[in-house]
Amino acid sequence: MTAEVRPHLRADARRNRDRIIATATQAFADDGPDVPMEEIARLAGVGVGTLYRHFPDREALVVAVVRDSLATSLARARAAADETAADETAADGRAWDALVRSLSPSRELRLTMRLTVLFSPGMAAAVRADPAITRIRREYAEALDALIRAAQTEGSLRPDVGSGDVAHLLALAAYSLSRGLGTTAEIAFDRARAIILDGLRARPTTPLPGHPLTTTDLAAE
Amino acid sequence: MTAEVRPHLRADARRNRDRIIATATQAFADDGPDVPMEEIARLAGVGVGTLYRHFPDREALVVAVVRDSLATSLARARAAADETAADETAADGRAWDALVRSLSPSRELRLTMRLTVLFSPGMAAAVRADPAITRIRREYAEALDALIRAAQTEGSLRPDVGSGDVAHLLALAAYSLSRGLGTTAEIAFDRARAIILDGLRARPTTPLPGHPLTTTDLAAE
Amino acid sequence: MTAEVRPHLRADARRNRDRIIATATQAFADDGPDVPMEEIARLAGVGVGTLYRHFPDREALVVAVVRDSLATSLARARAAADETAADETAADGRAWDALVRSLSPSRELRLTMRLTVLFSPGMAAAVRADPAITRIRREYAEALDALIRAAQTEGSLRPDVGSGDVAHLLALAAYSLSRGLGTTAEIAFDRARAIILDGLRARPTTPLPGHPLTTTDLAAE
Amino acid sequence: MTAEVRPHLRADARRNRDRIIATATQAFADDGPDVPMEEIARLAGVGVGTLYRHFPDREALVVAVVRDSLATSLARARAAADETAADETAADGRAWDALVRSLSPSRELRLTMRLTVLFSPGMAAAVRADPAITRIRREYAEALDALIRAAQTEGSLRPDVGSGDVAHLLALAAYSLSRGLGTTAEIAFDRARAIILDGLRARPTTPLPGHPLTTTDLAAE
DNA sequence: CATGAATGAGGCTTCATTCAT
DNA sequence: GATGAATGAAGCCTCATTCAT
Numbered sequence: 042m043t044a045e046v047r048p049h050l051r052a053d054a055r056r057n058r059d060r061i062i063a064t065a066t067q068a069f070a071d072d073g074p075d076v077p078m079e080e081i082a083r084l085a086g087v088g089v090g091t092l093y094r095h096f097p098d099r100e101a102l103v104v105a106v107v108r109d110s111l112a113t114s115l116a117r118a119r120a121a122a123d124e125t126a127a128d129e130t131a132a133d134g135r136a137w138d139a140l141v142r143s144l145s146p147s148r149e150l151r152l153t154m155r156l157t158v159l160f161s162p163g164m165a166a167a168v169r170a171d172p173a174i175t176r177i178r179r180e181y182a183e184a185l186d187a188l189i190r191a192a193q194t195e196g197s198l199r200p201d202v203g204s205g206d207v208a209h210l211l212a213l214a215a216y217s218l219s220r221g222l223g224t225t226a227e228i229a230f231d232r233a234r235a236i237i238l239d240g241l242r243a244r245p246t247t248p249l250p251g252h253p254l255t256t257t258d259l260a261a262e
Numbered sequence: 263m264t265a266e267v268r269p270h271l272r273a274d275a276r277r278n279r280d281r282i283i284a285t286a287t288q289a290f291a292d293d294g295p296d297v298p299m300e301e302i303a304r305l306a307g308v309g310v311g312t313l314y315r316h317f318p319d320r321e322a323l324v325v326a327v328v329r330d331s332l333a334t335s336l337a338r339a340r341a342a343a344d345e346t347a348a349d350e351t352a353a354d355g356r357a358w359d360a361l362v363r364s365l366s367p368s369r370e371l372r373l374t375m376r377l378t379v380l381f382s383p384g385m386a387a388a389v390r391a392d393p394a395i396t397r398i399r400r401e402y403a404e405a406l407d408a409l410i411r412a413a414q415t416e417g418s419l420r421p422d423v424g425s426g427d428v429a430h431l432l433a434l435a436a437y438s439l440s441r442g443l444g445t446t447a448e449i450a451f452d453r454a455r456a457i458i459l460d461g462l463r464a465r466p467t468t469p470l471p472g473h474p475l476t477t478t479d480l481a482a483e
Numbered sequence: 484m485t486a487e488v489r490p491h492l493r494a495d496a497r498r499n500r501d502r503i504i505a506t507a508t509q510a511f512a513d514d515g516p517d518v519p520m521e522e523i524a525r526l527a528g529v530g531v532g533t534l535y536r537h538f539p540d541r542e543a544l545v546v547a548v549v550r551d552s553l554a555t556s557l558a559r560a561r562a563a564a565d566e567t568a569a570d571e572t573a574a575d576g577r578a579w580d581a582l583v584r585s586l587s588p589s590r591e592l593r594l595t596m597r598l599t600v601l602f603s604p605g606m607a608a609a610v611r612a613d614p615a616i617t618r619i620r621r622e623y624a625e626a627l628d629a630l631i632r633a634a635q636t637e638g639s640l641r642p643d644v645g646s647g648d649v650a651h652l653l654a655l656a657a658y659s660l661s662r663g664l665g666t667t668a669e670i671a672f673d674r675a676r677a678i679i680l681d682g683l684r685a686r687p688t689t690p691l692p693g694h695p696l697t698t699t700d701l702a703a704e
Numbered sequence: 705m706t707a708e709v710r711p712h713l714r715a716d717a718r719r720n721r722d723r724i725i726a727t728a729t730q731a732f733a734d735d736g737p738d739v740p741m742e743e744i745a746r747l748a749g750v751g752v753g754t755l756y757r758h759f760p761d762r763e764a765l766v767v768a769v770v771r772d773s774l775a776t777s778l779a780r781a782r783a784a785a786d787e788t789a790a791d792e793t794a795a796d797g798r799a800w801d802a803l804v805r806s807l808s809p810s811r812e813l814r815l816t817m818r819l820t821v822l823f824s825p826g827m828a829a830a831v832r833a834d835p836a837i838t839r840i841r842r843e844y845a846e847a848l849d850a851l852i853r854a855a856q857t858e859g860s861l862r863p864d865v866g867s868g869d870v871a872h873l874l875a876l877a878a879y880s881l882s883r884g885l886g887t888t889a890e891i892a893f894d895r896a897r898a899i900i901l902d903g904l905r906a907r908p909t910t911p912l913p914g915h916p917l918t919t920t921d922l923a924a925e
Numbered sequence: 926c927a928t929g930a931a932t933g934a935g936g937c938t939t940c941a942t943t944c945a946t
Numbered sequence: 947g948a949t950g951a952a953t954g955a956a957g958c959c960t961c962a963t964t965c966a967t
Contacts, residue, residue: 088928213434228472240461251449530949655876670914682903693891
């Protein structure tokens, strides 16, 4: 689950650290961003002291949770991309297919994106300020850029959108994840995604305002 | 700003009540749903006691804020609808135009929708339980239903979507409102909206999963 | 209900004052000594402002309630005493009979005595410091003293007790008034009183410690 | 001072818990049932947090105080009873002597009984609802019942009273404990108790109303 | 290192009292 | 005079964080 390596950490300590992150992720998803630290420690089966030994304060824990989740998601996305690239049987529209998968973020990634909305302004700033997170976001953005250029080259994606636009729509779809996990919510999500994809595939009707957004444009927000 | 009338309320008290609601709306938008009551009181220029005289607890204040915002938005939407109906110059595609406006919620409505996501489960439940809010939501839903049927009849809206789908996409767009108010955010919003609209106008390519969602489907979520 | 006369008070103001005292007495009896001022005002059908016009603070109201109750009780006790004194048919043991009546305080007096126990130390001090209340207590004590001497003279009351002892026992009996008004409570009270009376009538068996207490001894407590 | 044992509690925590109970008992006795929690914590030399760690809310603290006090009193009463039972030199009237001791509750028990009168209805209900307290009260009642039957059998206690009557008189005497600790108060208490005892020893003169009360009758009140 | 007890700042709410209408 | 709105100090409780065991 953890994608960053901290060299000098005894096996049991490492196990504790991982369990705390996993538990916190689940707790944030279940109970929202205000779960008390003691509750997280309890759920992880450790004392608060241990929690604080690994993460000096709540902010550090939150950053670790987001970092871990993004790293995992990125790793998975890359693995999938490699498989796809190696798949010689794919028809044309291969770049479009990859883009479609980008708009189908894993449940875990969606939870993380949702969290970043729910966290308080201070937490959100801390998350954005984390170098590792920044790096992962940049790599995501680069991958998305490549995908988009390929799809536009192959003619399957409308030419007047940029990676910022797609990332934005991706984020929108992800936010829709409601706390409840009903299948209705999942169906609503899938339907919305399909409609958005049709919008992305469409020939432009009326010109979009401004110019194609890059992910950098969004980050400046 | 206030759309509900409480008959027997001294002028000064009424003024305070309105100011508290306006201040709280702003404070929630700026600092999230956890702004301390005392902070809200301070920003409104009143003592905590006054705040609590008008709203017996935090829940009551939140409900009042949402109710007020929704009521205002509904009133404006209706006024706009009347004007539109009276506009004899509109080309064909009139229903579509109205639908487009539905996907352009006012900044205030967008803030409110954002709030409903941010509130804790308890608050969200209290908001949903409020009769006035329930009524407004129902009226909104009914208006949207009519709009959608008309647009589908005139052929401008794809036939495989329901009011629930549109409401969902509307909500997605609204959530996108970031805390910051930069024009970039506004442009990103407008571009996303246009793309979504293109998706709604599109001839279906691959069939959508499930069946057209009604707003009732969403509420059951 | 009010036994003190405040000369220059308009009739309606006087009526308000009386109603507030009566209401407060009832409210203290029903809900304990912490009833909010606003609640008392509401029950009395006046605004808080009016309440505060008549009684500058909570202490003043409490003192007025106790004073009024004691004054009424004293007046009634005197009226009863006069009637008794005039009753020529009474057998011997007349002083004893009067004493018995002393140990049967009216429901109102019992409530008041109970209140003085329940009030906070500060309130209790304020009550004890009130000159009118002090005077009434003194008059009560004097009446009790006379009664006791007479009863001891006629041989119906054991000689080794003083007015302080009787007042103390009287207070004990009064405290027994529970909040609930069940008849069981009343019967328990009557039985306890009868047993205490038997104790007062008894020939001493073992000598009592100390010496007969006067009411002054008690007040010094 | 503490009679209940909580097995798994660190020594220092246990010490704190005990000190908090002792301090709270004293504080309630001195300043009434409304002493602020923070004041209790301060007097106990701990932070509020510690107080709340041991007792989740004020009610829990009050219940613990009463439970502890009653348990201690019961334990002492039993120890005394055992000694008495072993005392072969006692003259006849042994049951009566035991009853006399029952009417001489320890200072601590008297404080506790006083508290139960002073507490608000809610607190009183919580105290009555506590299983440990209920058990102790029942055991007290049973012991009193046995004592009373024995005394009536040996002819030293009037036959027309029940355990409820004695418990009631016991409570009355206990309530008399004034806030101040003057020796006058103690003497007044002792004298009142002696008089009440004479009343209990007396041959009935006029019949008591109702029938002998059991402790169950009182509890139903 | 792990544990969980202790701390205290901070948020929510109540209510005695004051003051504008 | 009467009214009830406004005020803010004070009490209850929670929880992030520190520290002794």
